[in-house]
Amino acid sequence: MSEAAINHLQRAIRCKTVSYKDRSLMDFSEFEKFIENIRQDFPLIFANGQIERFVGYSLLIKLPGKSKLPPIGLMGHFDVVPVREENWLEPPFGGVIKDGFVYGRGTLDMKGHVISMLEAVESLLSEEFEFERDVYLMLGHNEETGSIMPDSGASTIRDHLKQQGIYFSMVVDEGGALIDGKSLGIDGTVALIGVGEKGYLDIELTATQSGGHASMPPKISAMAQVCEAAVKLEKNKFPASFNDATNAMFDALNPAMKKPLKFLFSHRSLFKPLLLKVMTEKPDTAAVLRTTCVATMASGSFAPNVLAQKASIVCNVRIIPGESVESVKNRVQSLVGEQIEVKLHNGTEPTDISPSNIREYEIIEETTKEHYPHFKAVAPYLMVAATDSRVYHGMAKGVYRIAPFETEKEDMKTVHADNERIKIEHYIKGIEFFKSLIKKASS
Ligand SMILES: [Zn+2]
Structure with missing residues (x-):
C-alpha cells in the first residue's frame, strides 16, 4: 500500500x-x-x-x-x-x-x-x-x-x-498541534486537539482633515492622529483570562505536569494573577488568553510634502470566546475617541467550544494515544x-x-x-x- x-x-x-x-x-x-x-x-x-x-x-x-x-x-x-x-x-x-x-x-x-x-x-x-x-x-x-x-x-x-x-x-x-511540553512542565511532546477558534476582525481607523501643504501643518496631522489611536490600542491590551478551552486544556495536561507548575495549574483560580502575568509575556500563550489587536496596514497622502486628508490604519483583531465583534468595536471606539472613525471589515465571531468530555472527543484522544504512545499528553485547545x-x-x-x-x-x-x-x-x-x-x- x-x-x-x-x-x-x-x-x-x-x-x-x-x-x-x-x-x-x-x-x-x-x-x-x-x-x-x-x-x-x-x-x-x-x-x-x-x-x-x-x-x-x-x-x-x-x-x-x-x-x-x-x-x-x-x-x-x-x-x-x-x-x-x-x-x-x-x-x-x-x-x-x-x-x-x-x-x-x-x-x-x-x-x-x-x-x-x-x-x-x-x-x-x-x-x-x-x-x-x-x-x-x-x-x-x-x-x-x-x-x-x-x-x-x-x-x-x-x-x-x-x-x-x-x-x-x-x-x-x-x-491540531504538537508542542514541546517543556514550558508547561511536561517532558516531551503534547498533542493538542482544536476544539474552537477565535473570531476574526479587521478594524479600519480613519482620521479626516482638510489637508493642505506640509509646510504649514496643523497641531496634529490626520496621520499622527491615527497612529496615536493604533498605539493606544496596542498599549491597552484586551484583558486576559482563562476561557473554557484553556481551562479544559490545563485540566487535561495537569496529570502530566511536574511540580511546581502542576500545583499552580491545579489551583488556577488562586494563582490566576501570577499565571496570567507569566503566560501573557509570550505571544503564543498570550494569544489563547486574550483578544489580540495589532496594526498591520497604513495609508496617508500620495506625496511626501502633502498632508493626508484621510489617514487610515488597519488593525487585525483575533477575538477570544466570550467576546464578540460588537464588544470589540465598543471597546476600540471608546479607547480611540470620537474623532477617529472606526469601520469594521470581515468580522467573524469566535466559535463555541466543542466539548472534550464526550465520546466523540475521546475517540480522537484514544486513537492518538494508541498510535503515538510516546506522547506525554493529549489535550483540547483553542486555535488562534x-x-x-x-x-x-x-x-x-x-x-x-x-x-x-x-x-x-x-x-x-x-x-x-x-x-x-x-x-x-x-x-x-x-x-x-x-x-x-x-x-x-x-x-
Ligand atoms: Zn490548511
Missing part, C-alpha cells in the same frame, strides 16, 4: 491548485486535474460514494452507512497558497522525493492530510469494512482565501447539508488561526481539528513558506491513524 500511497500524494502535489482571492487568477484546469487524479487513485470511494460538486470544484462525497445514527464529517481542502519559486530547493509542484521526504506546496497544508484520509477510507472499503454511520468527505477548493468569501466551498457545502437537516456526531479537520471547520460549529456534537502527522517543529515552519515537505514515514503513519479513527468514529 505504501508505495501507491506515496505516489498518490506526489500526483496530488503536482496539481497547481493555487488559491487567489481574485478568482480570475486561479487555474481551474489544475483543480479539475486534481479531482480526476483522486477519481483514478481512489476508485472504491468514487464507486461507492455519492459525489456532488459545489461552486465548481469543491467535493462532497457521501459514503452511506448501515444505520440512521448521526453521520461523521471528514474535512479537508486541496487548494494551496502561492509560492516564491526562486527560494525552493526542489520544484514546489514537483512532488520530488528526497532524504525520506516528499517536497512540495501542500504536503503539510494540507494535501498530505487529505490524501492520507482518502487512503484510509479506500483501504477500509477494500477490506469491505461497513460503516455504521454515513461518512461525509467534505473537500474544499478555496479554503486558503477564507470561509467568509461568498463562493467559499466549505460554506456552500455546509449550507447544503444544513438544508437537508444533517447534524453530525463529529466533524474533523486540519489544525482560522480553518474552514468553523462553519460546522452548531451542526455537530463536536468539531475537532487534528494533526495526524508527527511533524517536527522545523518542518512545521515550511507551512505557507518555502520548501514545504512531509516525512514519508509520518505520512504513512498518518494513514494508519486515520484508519483507526474513521473505524471508531463511524461505528
Whole structure:
C-alpha cells in the first residue's frame, strides 16, 4: 500500500491548485486535474460514494452507512497558497522525493492530510469494512482565501447539508498541534486537539482633515492622529483570562505536569494573577488568553510634502470566546475617541467550544494515544488561526481539528513558506491513524 500511497500524494502535489482571492487568477484546469487524479487513485470511494460538486470544484462525497445514527464529517481542502519559486530547493509542484521526504506546496497544508484520509477510507472499503454511520468527505477548493468569501466551498457545502437537516456526531479537520511540553512542565511532546477558534476582525481607523501643504501643518496631522489611536490600542491590551478551552486544556495536561507548575495549574483560580502575568509575556500563550489587536496596514497622502486628508490604519483583531465583534468595536471606539472613525471589515465571531468530555472527543484522544504512545499528553485547545471547520460549529456534537502527522517543529515552519515537505514515514503513519479513527468514529 505504501508505495501507491506515496505516489498518490506526489500526483496530488503536482496539481497547481493555487488559491487567489481574485478568482480570475486561479487555474481551474489544475483543480479539475486534481479531482480526476483522486477519481483514478481512489476508485472504491468514487464507486461507492455519492459525489456532488459545489461552486465548481469543491467535493462532497457521501459514503452511506448501515444505520440512521448521526453521520461523521471528514474535512479537508486541496487548494494551496502561492509560492516564491526562486527560494525552493526542489520544484514546489514537483512532488520530488528526497532524504525520506516528499517536497512540495501542500504536503503539510494540507494535501498530505487529505490524501492520507482518502487512503484510509479506500483501504477500509477494500477490506469491505461497513460503516455504521454515513461518512461525509467534505473537500474544499478555496479554503486558503477564507470561509467568509461568498463562493467559499466549505460554506456552500455546509449550507447544503444544513438544508437537508444533517447534524453530525463529529466533524474533523486540519489544525491540531504538537508542542514541546517543556514550558508547561511536561517532558516531551503534547498533542493538542482544536476544539474552537477565535473570531476574526479587521478594524479600519480613519482620521479626516482638510489637508493642505506640509509646510504649514496643523497641531496634529490626520496621520499622527491615527497612529496615536493604533498605539493606544496596542498599549491597552484586551484583558486576559482563562476561557473554557484553556481551562479544559490545563485540566487535561495537569496529570502530566511536574511540580511546581502542576500545583499552580491545579489551583488556577488562586494563582490566576501570577499565571496570567507569566503566560501573557509570550505571544503564543498570550494569544489563547486574550483578544489580540495589532496594526498591520497604513495609508496617508500620495506625496511626501502633502498632508493626508484621510489617514487610515488597519488593525487585525483575533477575538477570544466570550467576546464578540460588537464588544470589540465598543471597546476600540471608546479607547480611540470620537474623532477617529472606526469601520469594521470581515468580522467573524469566535466559535463555541466543542466539548472534550464526550465520546466523540475521546475517540480522537484514544486513537492518538494508541498510535503515538510516546506522547506525554493529549489535550483540547483553542486555535488562534482560522480553518474552514468553523462553519460546522452548531451542526455537530463536536468539531475537532487534528494533526495526524508527527511533524517536527522545523518542518512545521515550511507551512505557507518555502520548501514545504512531509516525512514519508509520518505520512504513512498518518494513514494508519486515520484508519483507526474513521473505524471508531463511524461505528
Ligand atoms: Zn490548511
